[in-house]
Amino acid sequence: MFNIQMTYNKNLFNLFVFIFIISSCSSMNVTEEVVYDGGISTVEASIQEDYPLEYETKAIFTNATVYFEFDKFNLNNKSLQTLKSAVAAMKNNPSIKITISGHADERGTREYNLALGQRRAEAVRDYFAVNGINSNRIIVKSFGEERPLSSGSDESSYAKNRRAEIN
Protein backbone atom coordinates (compact mmCIF):
# COMPACT_ATOMS: atom_id res chain seq x y z
CA MET A 1 0.00 0.00 0.00
CA PHE A 2 2.85 2.39 0.72
CA ASN A 3 5.90 2.60 -1.42
CA ILE A 4 8.70 3.99 0.59
CA GLN A 5 11.69 5.55 -1.05
CA MET A 6 14.56 6.27 1.23
CA THR A 7 17.42 8.66 0.85
CA TYR A 8 20.18 8.73 3.37
CA ASN A 9 20.96 12.39 3.31
CA LYS A 10 23.27 12.88 6.18
CA ASN A 11 25.78 10.54 7.66
CA LEU A 12 25.49 6.84 7.30
CA PHE A 13 26.82 6.24 10.73
CA ASN A 14 24.18 5.76 13.27
CA LEU A 15 26.05 6.46 16.40
CA PHE A 16 24.47 6.85 19.74
CA VAL A 17 27.11 7.35 22.31
CA PHE A 18 26.54 8.87 25.66
CA ILE A 19 29.38 8.92 28.10
CA PHE A 20 29.26 10.79 31.31
CA ILE A 21 32.39 10.42 33.33
CA ILE A 22 33.13 12.23 36.50
CA SER A 23 36.85 12.02 37.22
CA SER A 24 38.21 13.81 40.20
CA CYS A 25 40.97 16.29 39.54
CA SER A 26 42.94 18.29 42.07
CA SER A 27 40.40 21.04 42.72
CA MET A 28 37.09 19.92 41.24
CA ASN A 29 35.20 17.49 39.07
CA VAL A 30 35.61 17.42 35.32
CA THR A 31 32.60 16.38 33.24
CA GLU A 32 33.30 14.56 30.01
CA GLU A 33 30.73 14.10 27.26
CA VAL A 34 30.70 12.67 23.76
CA VAL A 35 28.47 14.37 21.21
CA TYR A 36 25.47 12.29 20.22
CA ASP A 37 25.07 11.99 16.51
CA GLY A 38 22.09 10.06 15.20
CA GLY A 39 21.71 9.87 11.44
CA ILE A 40 18.61 11.07 9.64
CA SER A 41 16.78 9.48 6.71
CA THR A 42 14.29 11.12 4.38
CA VAL A 43 11.17 9.25 3.32
CA GLU A 44 8.90 10.14 0.44
CA ALA A 45 5.21 9.33 0.84
CA SER A 46 3.61 7.97 -2.30
CA ILE A 47 0.07 9.13 -2.66
CA GLN A 48 -2.71 6.67 -3.12
CA GLU A 49 -6.38 7.44 -2.65
CA ASP A 50 -7.89 4.33 -1.16
CA TYR A 51 -11.37 4.67 -2.62
CA PRO A 52 -11.19 5.99 -6.18
CA LEU A 53 -14.55 7.23 -7.41
CA GLU A 54 -16.21 6.21 -10.63
CA TYR A 55 -16.54 8.81 -13.35
CA GLU A 56 -20.33 8.61 -13.24
CA THR A 57 -20.42 9.59 -9.57
CA LYS A 58 -18.50 12.78 -10.10
CA ALA A 59 -20.62 13.92 -13.00
CA ILE A 60 -23.80 13.93 -10.95
CA PHE A 61 -22.59 15.50 -7.73
CA THR A 62 -20.11 18.12 -8.86
CA ASN A 63 -19.99 21.10 -6.50
CA ALA A 64 -22.54 19.90 -3.98
CA THR A 65 -21.33 21.79 -0.93
CA VAL A 66 -23.04 22.83 2.28
CA TYR A 67 -21.77 25.44 4.75
CA PHE A 68 -21.67 25.78 8.55
CA GLU A 69 -21.28 28.30 11.38
CA PHE A 70 -18.08 28.53 13.49
CA ASP A 71 -17.69 25.52 15.82
CA LYS A 72 -21.12 24.22 14.64
CA PHE A 73 -22.17 21.22 12.56
CA ASN A 74 -25.94 21.62 12.24
CA LEU A 75 -27.50 21.90 8.76
CA ASN A 76 -29.33 25.13 7.90
CA ASN A 77 -32.30 25.53 5.52
CA LYS A 78 -30.14 26.32 2.53
CA SER A 79 -28.07 23.17 3.17
CA LEU A 80 -31.25 21.08 3.38
CA GLN A 81 -32.34 22.36 -0.06
CA THR A 82 -28.97 21.37 -1.52
CA LEU A 83 -29.11 17.95 0.10
CA LYS A 84 -32.67 17.27 -1.04
CA SER A 85 -31.59 17.19 -4.67
CA ALA A 86 -28.55 15.10 -3.76
CA VAL A 87 -30.82 12.55 -2.06
CA ALA A 88 -33.02 12.44 -5.16
CA ALA A 89 -29.98 11.82 -7.37
CA MET A 90 -28.83 9.03 -5.04
CA LYS A 91 -32.27 7.38 -5.24
CA ASN A 92 -32.38 7.64 -9.03
CA ASN A 93 -28.90 6.13 -9.32
CA PRO A 94 -28.82 3.30 -6.78
CA SER A 95 -25.38 2.10 -7.88
CA ILE A 96 -23.43 5.22 -7.12
CA LYS A 97 -21.40 5.85 -4.00
CA ILE A 98 -20.36 9.18 -2.57
CA THR A 99 -17.65 10.63 -0.35
CA ILE A 100 -18.54 13.40 2.07
CA SER A 101 -15.53 15.46 3.20
CA GLY A 102 -15.88 17.85 6.11
CA HIS A 103 -13.75 20.98 6.48
CA ALA A 104 -13.16 23.76 9.02
CA ASP A 105 -11.78 27.28 8.93
CA GLU A 106 -8.27 27.97 10.21
CA ARG A 107 -9.30 29.29 13.63
CA GLY A 108 -8.75 26.98 16.57
CA THR A 109 -6.57 23.89 16.77
CA ARG A 110 -5.93 21.52 13.87
CA GLU A 111 -6.98 18.32 15.60
CA TYR A 112 -10.16 19.82 17.01
CA ASN A 113 -10.92 21.12 13.53
CA LEU A 114 -10.31 17.66 12.08
CA ALA A 115 -12.90 16.28 14.49
CA LEU A 116 -15.25 19.18 13.73
CA GLY A 117 -14.95 18.54 9.98
CA GLN A 118 -15.83 14.93 10.66
CA ARG A 119 -18.97 16.01 12.59
CA ARG A 120 -20.00 18.17 9.64
CA ALA A 121 -19.54 15.31 7.20
CA GLU A 122 -21.47 13.01 9.54
CA ALA A 123 -24.32 15.51 9.83
CA VAL A 124 -24.67 15.27 6.05
CA ARG A 125 -24.43 11.48 6.12
CA ASP A 126 -27.14 11.36 8.81
CA TYR A 127 -29.41 13.42 6.61
CA PHE A 128 -28.91 10.91 3.79
CA ALA A 129 -29.57 8.07 6.24
CA VAL A 130 -32.88 9.44 7.54
CA ASN A 131 -33.92 9.95 3.93
CA GLY A 132 -33.40 6.29 3.16
CA ILE A 133 -29.89 6.24 1.70
CA ASN A 134 -27.90 3.27 2.93
CA SER A 135 -24.76 4.32 4.81
CA ASN A 136 -22.66 1.72 3.01
CA ARG A 137 -22.93 3.91 -0.10
CA ILE A 138 -21.25 6.76 1.75
CA ILE A 139 -17.65 7.35 2.84
CA VAL A 140 -17.21 10.06 5.44
CA LYS A 141 -13.93 11.81 6.17
CA SER A 142 -12.47 15.09 7.28
CA PHE A 143 -9.67 17.35 6.17
CA GLY A 144 -10.07 19.72 9.11
CA GLU A 145 -8.52 23.07 8.26
CA GLU A 146 -5.90 21.52 5.94
CA ARG A 147 -7.65 22.16 2.61
CA PRO A 148 -9.13 25.66 2.65
CA LEU A 149 -11.01 26.87 -0.43
CA SER A 150 -10.15 30.45 0.34
CA SER A 151 -6.81 31.42 1.90
CA GLY A 152 -7.84 34.74 3.44
CA SER A 153 -8.00 35.38 7.20
CA ASP A 154 -11.37 37.11 7.25
CA GLU A 155 -14.97 36.09 7.90
CA SER A 156 -15.90 35.77 4.21
CA SER A 157 -13.00 33.34 3.63
CA TYR A 158 -13.75 31.48 6.85
CA ALA A 159 -17.41 31.07 5.81
CA LYS A 160 -16.36 29.46 2.52
CA ASN A 161 -14.01 27.08 4.31
CA ARG A 162 -16.50 25.76 6.90
CA ARG A 163 -18.10 23.23 4.61
CA ALA A 164 -18.91 19.65 3.71
CA GLU A 165 -18.30 18.60 0.12
CA ILE A 166 -20.21 15.78 -1.52
CA ASN A 167 -18.65 14.05 -4.50
Added chain:
Amino acid sequence: MKKNLILLILLSQPIISELVLEITKGSDNPYTVALINFKGSKSATNEIKNIVKNDLDRTGEFKILENNKLLSIPTNEENINYSDFKILGIDYILMGSVVEEDRSNISATYKVFDVKKESQIRSSKVFGVPNKLRQLSHYISDGVYEEITGLKGIASTRLLYVKEESSKGSSLFKLIVADADGANEQILLKSTEPIISPSWSPDSKQVAYVSFETGMAKVFTQNIASGKREIVLENKYQISSPSWSPNGKFLSLTLYQDGNAEIYILNLKNKNLTRLTNHYSIDTESSWSPNGSKIMFTSGRSGSPQLYEINLRQSNAKPKRITFEGNYNAKGSYLPSGEGVIFVHRKNSNFQIALKYFNENFVRPLTNSQLDESPSISPNGNVIVYAISENGIGLLAGVTLSGARFRLPTKIGEVREPSWSGFLR
Protein backbone atom coordinates in the same frame (compact mmCIF):
# COMPACT_ATOMS: atom_id res chain seq x y z
CA MET B 1 37.06 5.04 -4.51
CA LYS B 2 33.67 4.61 -6.04
CA LYS B 3 32.16 4.17 -2.61
CA ASN B 4 33.66 7.43 -1.45
CA LEU B 5 32.20 9.23 -4.41
CA ILE B 6 28.68 8.04 -3.68
CA LEU B 7 29.04 9.06 -0.09
CA LEU B 8 30.12 12.53 -1.13
CA ILE B 9 27.09 13.01 -3.33
CA LEU B 10 24.75 11.97 -0.57
CA LEU B 11 26.40 14.23 1.93
CA SER B 12 26.21 17.23 -0.34
CA GLN B 13 22.44 17.27 -0.76
CA PRO B 14 21.51 20.95 -0.85
CA ILE B 15 20.64 22.37 2.52
CA ILE B 16 17.15 23.74 2.45
CA SER B 17 16.50 27.25 3.62
CA GLU B 18 16.96 27.37 7.35
CA LEU B 19 15.03 29.20 9.98
CA VAL B 20 16.81 32.17 11.50
CA LEU B 21 16.18 32.80 15.15
CA GLU B 22 15.59 36.42 16.18
CA ILE B 23 15.27 37.57 19.78
CA THR B 24 12.50 40.12 20.03
CA LYS B 25 12.64 40.66 23.78
CA GLY B 26 15.19 39.56 26.38
CA SER B 27 14.89 38.94 30.11
CA ASP B 28 14.86 42.03 32.36
CA ASN B 29 17.55 40.70 34.65
CA PRO B 30 20.07 38.63 32.65
CA TYR B 31 23.25 36.93 33.85
CA THR B 32 26.27 38.72 32.41
CA VAL B 33 28.92 36.37 31.06
CA ALA B 34 32.35 37.24 29.66
CA LEU B 35 33.00 34.94 26.72
CA ILE B 36 36.80 34.83 26.27
CA ASN B 37 37.95 33.65 22.81
CA PHE B 38 38.81 29.97 23.02
CA LYS B 39 42.39 28.89 22.37
CA GLY B 40 43.02 26.79 19.27
CA SER B 41 42.70 27.07 15.51
CA LYS B 42 40.96 30.28 14.52
CA SER B 43 38.29 28.77 12.27
CA ALA B 44 37.15 26.27 14.90
CA THR B 45 37.28 28.63 17.86
CA ASN B 46 35.42 31.38 15.97
CA GLU B 47 32.62 29.05 14.98
CA ILE B 48 32.32 27.65 18.49
CA LYS B 49 32.33 31.13 20.03
CA ASN B 50 29.58 32.35 17.68
CA ILE B 51 27.34 29.36 18.26
CA VAL B 52 27.77 29.45 22.05
CA LYS B 53 27.08 33.19 22.07
CA ASN B 54 23.91 32.72 20.01
CA ASP B 55 22.77 29.79 22.14
CA LEU B 56 23.13 31.75 25.36
CA ASP B 57 21.73 34.95 23.84
CA ARG B 58 18.58 33.26 22.63
CA THR B 59 17.73 31.87 26.03
CA GLY B 60 16.97 35.52 26.79
CA GLU B 61 18.58 35.01 30.19
CA PHE B 62 22.15 36.02 29.33
CA LYS B 63 24.07 39.08 28.31
CA ILE B 64 27.32 38.06 26.62
CA LEU B 65 30.42 40.28 26.56
CA GLU B 66 33.20 39.33 24.15
CA ASN B 67 36.93 40.16 24.27
CA ASN B 68 36.51 43.66 22.78
CA LYS B 69 34.20 44.71 25.65
CA LEU B 70 36.53 43.56 28.43
CA LEU B 71 39.20 45.42 30.41
CA SER B 72 41.64 42.52 30.53
CA ILE B 73 41.85 39.15 28.78
CA PRO B 74 43.06 36.30 30.97
CA THR B 75 45.15 33.68 29.18
CA ASN B 76 44.53 31.02 31.84
CA GLU B 77 42.81 30.62 35.18
CA GLU B 78 45.84 31.83 37.14
CA ASN B 79 45.87 35.33 35.68
CA ILE B 80 42.20 36.34 35.87
CA ASN B 81 42.04 39.88 37.24
CA TYR B 82 38.62 39.56 38.87
CA SER B 83 38.28 43.24 39.68
CA ASP B 84 38.33 44.05 35.92
CA PHE B 85 35.23 41.87 35.59
CA LYS B 86 33.48 43.07 38.74
CA ILE B 87 33.69 46.68 37.53
CA LEU B 88 31.77 45.69 34.38
CA GLY B 89 29.09 43.90 36.39
CA ILE B 90 30.11 40.52 34.99
CA ASP B 91 28.81 37.49 36.89
CA TYR B 92 30.66 34.65 35.15
CA ILE B 93 33.66 34.07 32.90
CA LEU B 94 33.74 31.35 30.25
CA MET B 95 37.05 30.33 28.73
CA GLY B 96 38.31 27.26 26.95
CA SER B 97 40.44 25.63 24.32
CA VAL B 98 39.91 23.44 21.28
CA VAL B 99 42.20 20.60 20.27
CA GLU B 100 41.89 18.77 16.96
CA GLU B 101 43.08 15.37 18.10
CA ASP B 102 43.11 13.96 14.56
CA ARG B 103 40.99 14.19 11.40
CA SER B 104 37.96 12.58 12.95
CA ASN B 105 38.20 13.75 16.55
CA ILE B 106 38.06 17.16 18.08
CA SER B 107 37.69 18.07 21.70
CA ALA B 108 36.94 21.23 23.57
CA THR B 109 37.71 21.97 27.19
CA TYR B 110 35.82 24.79 28.85
CA LYS B 111 35.81 26.33 32.29
CA VAL B 112 33.35 28.58 34.05
CA PHE B 113 34.43 31.01 36.77
CA ASP B 114 32.22 32.74 39.31
CA VAL B 115 33.41 36.35 39.51
CA LYS B 116 31.87 37.08 42.89
CA LYS B 117 33.41 33.97 44.49
CA GLU B 118 36.61 34.40 42.46
CA SER B 119 36.70 30.69 41.77
CA GLN B 120 36.25 28.06 39.09
CA ILE B 121 32.85 26.39 39.25
CA ARG B 122 33.02 24.05 36.26
CA SER B 123 35.55 22.29 34.11
CA SER B 124 34.30 20.10 31.26
CA LYS B 125 35.56 18.37 28.17
CA VAL B 126 33.41 17.60 25.12
CA PHE B 127 34.43 15.19 22.37
CA GLY B 128 33.04 15.63 18.86
CA VAL B 129 33.66 15.43 15.12
CA PRO B 130 35.48 18.28 13.30
CA ASN B 131 32.76 18.99 10.71
CA LYS B 132 30.05 18.93 13.37
CA LEU B 133 31.18 21.80 15.53
CA ARG B 134 27.59 22.97 15.88
CA GLN B 135 26.65 20.05 18.12
CA LEU B 136 29.84 20.28 20.13
CA SER B 137 29.17 23.99 20.66
CA HIS B 138 25.59 23.30 21.78
CA TYR B 139 26.97 20.90 24.40
CA ILE B 140 29.23 23.66 25.74
CA SER B 141 26.28 26.09 25.85
CA ASP B 142 24.15 23.56 27.69
CA GLY B 143 26.89 22.84 30.23
CA VAL B 144 27.36 26.56 30.90
CA TYR B 145 23.61 27.13 31.10
CA GLU B 146 23.17 24.27 33.54
CA GLU B 147 26.03 25.38 35.76
CA ILE B 148 24.71 28.93 36.04
CA THR B 149 20.94 28.48 36.13
CA GLY B 150 20.66 25.01 37.68
CA LEU B 151 18.40 23.97 34.78
CA LYS B 152 19.46 21.64 31.98
CA GLY B 153 20.18 23.52 28.75
CA ILE B 154 18.22 22.94 25.53
CA ALA B 155 20.68 24.17 22.87
CA SER B 156 21.43 20.55 21.92
CA THR B 157 17.74 19.57 21.64
CA ARG B 158 15.76 19.54 18.39
CA LEU B 159 12.54 20.81 16.93
CA LEU B 160 10.18 18.86 14.72
CA TYR B 161 7.77 20.80 12.52
CA VAL B 162 5.82 20.83 9.27
CA LYS B 163 6.70 23.08 6.37
CA GLU B 164 4.37 23.71 3.44
CA GLU B 165 5.85 24.98 0.20
CA SER B 166 3.44 26.04 -2.54
CA SER B 167 4.14 26.62 -6.18
CA LYS B 168 1.82 26.78 -9.18
CA GLY B 169 -1.19 25.92 -7.07
CA SER B 170 0.18 22.69 -5.65
CA SER B 171 1.68 22.16 -2.22
CA LEU B 172 4.55 20.10 -0.91
CA PHE B 173 4.47 19.18 2.77
CA LYS B 174 7.70 18.38 4.60
CA LEU B 175 8.19 16.98 8.07
CA ILE B 176 11.43 18.52 9.24
CA VAL B 177 13.78 18.11 12.18
CA ALA B 178 16.18 20.96 13.01
CA ASP B 179 18.43 22.08 15.86
CA ALA B 180 16.60 24.07 18.54
CA ASP B 181 17.89 27.30 16.98
CA GLY B 182 16.30 26.41 13.62
CA ALA B 183 19.61 25.57 11.92
CA ASN B 184 20.59 22.23 10.35
CA GLU B 185 17.18 21.42 8.87
CA GLN B 186 16.75 17.84 7.68
CA ILE B 187 13.70 16.32 6.03
CA LEU B 188 12.04 13.25 7.56
CA LEU B 189 9.10 13.00 5.18
CA LYS B 190 7.98 14.63 1.95
CA SER B 191 4.37 14.40 0.79
CA THR B 192 1.95 16.16 -1.51
CA GLU B 193 -0.78 15.68 1.11
CA PRO B 194 -1.00 17.43 4.50
CA ILE B 195 1.00 16.29 7.54
CA ILE B 196 -0.14 17.34 11.02
CA SER B 197 0.39 16.63 14.73
CA PRO B 198 4.02 15.46 14.77
CA SER B 199 5.27 14.27 18.15
CA TRP B 200 8.46 12.73 19.56
CA SER B 201 8.89 9.41 21.27
CA PRO B 202 10.23 9.93 24.80
CA ASP B 203 13.72 8.76 23.76
CA SER B 204 13.60 11.17 20.78
CA LYS B 205 14.57 8.38 18.36
CA GLN B 206 11.15 8.09 16.74
CA VAL B 207 8.37 10.42 15.70
CA ALA B 208 4.64 9.88 15.25
CA TYR B 209 2.51 12.05 12.98
CA VAL B 210 -0.71 12.23 10.99
CA SER B 211 -0.38 11.96 7.20
CA PHE B 212 -3.21 12.33 4.67
CA GLU B 213 -1.29 10.44 1.97
CA THR B 214 -3.96 7.70 1.77
CA GLY B 215 -6.63 10.36 1.27
CA MET B 216 -7.62 10.19 4.92
CA ALA B 217 -5.93 11.03 8.24
CA LYS B 218 -3.76 8.10 9.43
CA VAL B 219 -1.12 7.88 12.15
CA PHE B 220 2.40 6.72 11.32
CA THR B 221 5.49 6.17 13.43
CA GLN B 222 8.93 6.65 11.91
CA ASN B 223 12.45 5.91 13.09
CA ILE B 224 14.51 9.05 12.56
CA ALA B 225 17.83 7.36 11.79
CA SER B 226 16.65 4.47 9.61
CA GLY B 227 13.58 6.06 8.01
CA LYS B 228 11.65 2.87 8.78
CA ARG B 229 8.02 3.73 9.28
CA GLU B 230 4.70 2.04 9.83
CA ILE B 231 1.04 2.82 9.99
CA VAL B 232 0.00 2.22 13.61
CA LEU B 233 -3.41 0.66 12.88
CA GLU B 234 -4.89 -0.65 9.65
CA ASN B 235 -8.61 0.04 9.36
CA LYS B 236 -10.92 2.03 7.12
CA TYR B 237 -11.46 4.89 9.57
CA GLN B 238 -9.63 8.09 10.32
CA ILE B 239 -6.97 7.97 13.03
CA SER B 240 -5.35 11.06 14.42
CA SER B 241 -3.70 13.02 17.24
CA PRO B 242 -0.90 10.68 18.43
CA SER B 243 0.83 11.22 21.78
CA TRP B 244 3.51 8.92 23.27
CA SER B 245 3.29 7.73 26.84
CA PRO B 246 6.31 8.76 28.94
CA ASN B 247 7.57 5.15 29.02
CA GLY B 248 7.33 4.87 25.23
CA LYS B 249 5.12 1.76 25.34
CA PHE B 250 1.79 3.33 24.39
CA LEU B 251 0.38 5.86 21.97
CA SER B 252 -2.80 7.69 22.80
CA LEU B 253 -4.81 8.31 19.64
CA THR B 254 -8.10 9.75 18.42
CA LEU B 255 -10.07 7.06 16.60
CA TYR B 256 -13.17 7.74 14.51
CA GLN B 257 -14.40 4.15 14.27
CA ASP B 258 -17.30 4.77 16.67
CA GLY B 259 -18.69 7.44 14.36
CA ASN B 260 -17.24 10.17 16.52
CA ALA B 261 -13.83 11.28 17.79
CA GLU B 262 -12.93 9.16 20.83
CA ILE B 263 -9.61 8.71 22.63
CA TYR B 264 -7.98 5.29 22.83
CA ILE B 265 -4.68 4.00 24.16
CA LEU B 266 -2.75 1.73 21.80
CA ASN B 267 -0.25 -0.75 23.22
CA LEU B 268 2.54 -0.52 20.63
CA LYS B 269 3.80 -4.03 21.32
CA ASN B 270 0.64 -6.13 21.09
CA LYS B 271 -1.55 -3.51 19.34
CA ASN B 272 -4.27 -3.84 21.99
CA LEU B 273 -6.63 -0.88 22.17
CA THR B 274 -8.17 0.51 25.34
CA ARG B 275 -10.99 2.99 25.01
CA LEU B 276 -10.62 6.03 27.25
CA THR B 277 -13.56 8.31 26.36
CA ASN B 278 -17.18 7.61 25.54
CA HIS B 279 -19.18 10.70 24.69
CA TYR B 280 -21.20 11.87 21.70
CA SER B 281 -19.26 15.13 21.46
CA ILE B 282 -15.71 15.57 20.18
CA ASP B 283 -12.88 14.15 22.30
CA THR B 284 -9.38 14.60 20.89
CA GLU B 285 -5.87 16.10 21.41
CA SER B 286 -4.81 13.74 24.17
CA SER B 287 -1.50 14.19 25.99
CA TRP B 288 0.13 12.37 28.90
CA SER B 289 1.17 13.79 32.25
CA PRO B 290 4.94 13.58 32.87
CA ASN B 291 4.63 10.55 35.16
CA GLY B 292 2.08 8.85 32.89
CA SER B 293 -0.69 8.77 35.49
CA LYS B 294 -3.11 11.14 33.71
CA ILE B 295 -4.23 11.97 30.20
CA MET B 296 -5.47 15.42 29.30
CA PHE B 297 -7.67 15.99 26.25
CA THR B 298 -9.91 18.51 24.51
CA SER B 299 -13.64 17.81 24.67
CA GLY B 300 -16.68 19.62 23.32
CA ARG B 301 -18.96 18.00 25.94
CA SER B 302 -19.73 21.29 27.70
CA GLY B 303 -20.82 22.91 24.40
CA SER B 304 -17.43 24.47 23.65
CA PRO B 305 -13.90 23.00 23.51
CA GLN B 306 -12.45 22.70 27.03
CA LEU B 307 -9.62 20.72 28.62
CA TYR B 308 -10.33 17.66 30.75
CA GLU B 309 -8.13 15.08 32.38
CA ILE B 310 -8.59 11.43 33.26
CA ASN B 311 -6.76 9.68 36.07
CA LEU B 312 -5.45 6.42 34.58
CA ARG B 313 -4.71 4.90 37.99
CA GLN B 314 -8.34 4.98 39.03
CA SER B 315 -10.77 2.50 37.50
CA ASN B 316 -13.79 4.05 35.77
CA ALA B 317 -12.45 7.52 36.50
CA LYS B 318 -14.68 10.33 35.26
CA PRO B 319 -13.03 13.07 33.17
CA LYS B 320 -12.40 16.13 35.29
CA ARG B 321 -12.76 19.53 33.66
CA ILE B 322 -9.71 21.74 34.16
CA THR B 323 -10.43 24.93 32.17
CA PHE B 324 -13.38 27.23 32.84
CA GLU B 325 -12.30 30.64 31.59
CA GLY B 326 -13.45 31.46 28.03
CA ASN B 327 -15.24 29.42 25.36
CA TYR B 328 -12.24 27.84 23.62
CA ASN B 329 -9.45 26.02 25.48
CA ALA B 330 -7.76 23.28 23.45
CA LYS B 331 -4.59 21.30 22.63
CA GLY B 332 -3.25 21.17 26.16
CA SER B 333 0.06 19.75 27.30
CA TYR B 334 1.52 19.37 30.78
CA LEU B 335 4.54 21.29 32.04
CA PRO B 336 7.43 18.84 32.64
CA SER B 337 7.06 19.59 36.38
CA GLY B 338 3.41 18.50 36.19
CA GLU B 339 2.45 21.70 38.02
CA GLY B 340 0.36 23.16 35.21
CA VAL B 341 -0.71 23.05 31.58
CA ILE B 342 -0.16 25.12 28.46
CA PHE B 343 -2.88 25.33 25.81
CA VAL B 344 -4.60 27.40 23.12
CA HIS B 345 -6.98 29.89 24.71
CA ARG B 346 -9.48 32.10 22.95
CA LYS B 347 -9.77 35.59 24.31
CA ASN B 348 -12.34 37.79 22.53
CA SER B 349 -11.68 36.83 18.91
CA ASN B 350 -7.98 36.05 19.41
CA PHE B 351 -6.41 32.63 19.85
CA GLN B 352 -3.45 32.81 22.23
CA ILE B 353 -1.10 30.48 24.08
CA ALA B 354 -1.89 30.40 27.78
CA LEU B 355 -0.59 28.78 30.95
CA LYS B 356 -2.58 27.59 33.93
CA TYR B 357 -1.02 26.33 37.14
CA PHE B 358 -3.12 23.76 38.99
CA ASN B 359 -2.82 25.69 42.25
CA GLU B 360 -4.18 28.89 40.67
CA ASN B 361 -7.71 29.56 39.51
CA PHE B 362 -6.87 31.90 36.65
CA VAL B 363 -5.34 31.68 33.17
CA ARG B 364 -2.04 33.39 32.37
CA PRO B 365 -1.90 34.50 28.71
CA LEU B 366 1.63 34.11 27.31
CA THR B 367 1.13 35.52 23.81
CA ASN B 368 -0.97 38.24 22.29
CA SER B 369 -1.41 37.85 18.54
CA GLN B 370 -4.51 36.51 16.77
CA LEU B 371 -3.98 32.98 15.55
CA ASP B 372 -1.43 31.37 17.85
CA GLU B 373 -1.54 27.59 18.04
CA SER B 374 0.29 24.30 18.65
CA PRO B 375 2.27 25.13 21.80
CA SER B 376 5.09 22.74 22.69
CA ILE B 377 7.26 23.07 25.78
CA SER B 378 11.03 22.50 25.97
CA PRO B 379 12.17 19.51 28.05
CA ASN B 380 13.56 21.81 30.76
CA GLY B 381 10.12 23.40 31.05
CA ASN B 382 11.42 26.88 30.38
CA VAL B 383 10.55 27.71 26.76
CA ILE B 384 7.37 27.33 24.73
CA VAL B 385 7.53 27.20 20.95
CA TYR B 386 4.28 27.74 19.01
CA ALA B 387 2.93 28.58 15.57
CA ILE B 388 1.78 32.07 14.60
CA SER B 389 0.36 33.60 11.48
CA GLU B 390 1.96 36.83 10.30
CA ASN B 391 0.38 38.54 7.27
CA GLY B 392 -1.18 35.21 6.42
CA ILE B 393 2.15 33.34 6.55
CA GLY B 394 2.75 30.68 9.18
CA LEU B 395 5.95 30.79 11.20
CA LEU B 396 7.25 29.70 14.58
CA ALA B 397 7.71 31.87 17.63
CA GLY B 398 8.75 31.25 21.19
CA VAL B 399 8.38 32.63 24.68
CA THR B 400 10.26 31.75 27.85
CA LEU B 401 8.56 31.58 31.22
CA SER B 402 10.88 34.40 32.29
CA GLY B 403 9.33 36.59 29.57
CA ALA B 404 11.92 36.57 26.74
CA ARG B 405 10.50 36.25 23.22
CA PHE B 406 11.85 35.04 19.90
CA ARG B 407 10.70 34.24 16.35
CA LEU B 408 11.93 31.68 13.83
CA PRO B 409 11.09 33.14 10.42
CA THR B 410 11.64 31.10 7.27
CA LYS B 411 12.59 32.33 3.82
CA ILE B 412 10.57 29.73 1.95
CA GLY B 413 7.09 28.40 2.64
CA GLU B 414 5.10 28.27 5.83
CA VAL B 415 6.08 26.58 9.06
CA ARG B 416 3.75 25.16 11.72
CA GLU B 417 3.06 22.35 14.20
CA PRO B 418 6.30 22.58 16.22
CA SER B 419 7.19 19.83 18.66
CA TRP B 420 10.15 19.94 21.03
CA SER B 421 12.34 16.85 21.46
CA GLY B 422 13.49 15.48 24.80
CA PHE B 423 17.07 15.94 26.00
CA LEU B 424 19.57 14.42 23.57
CA ARG B 425 22.63 15.15 25.65
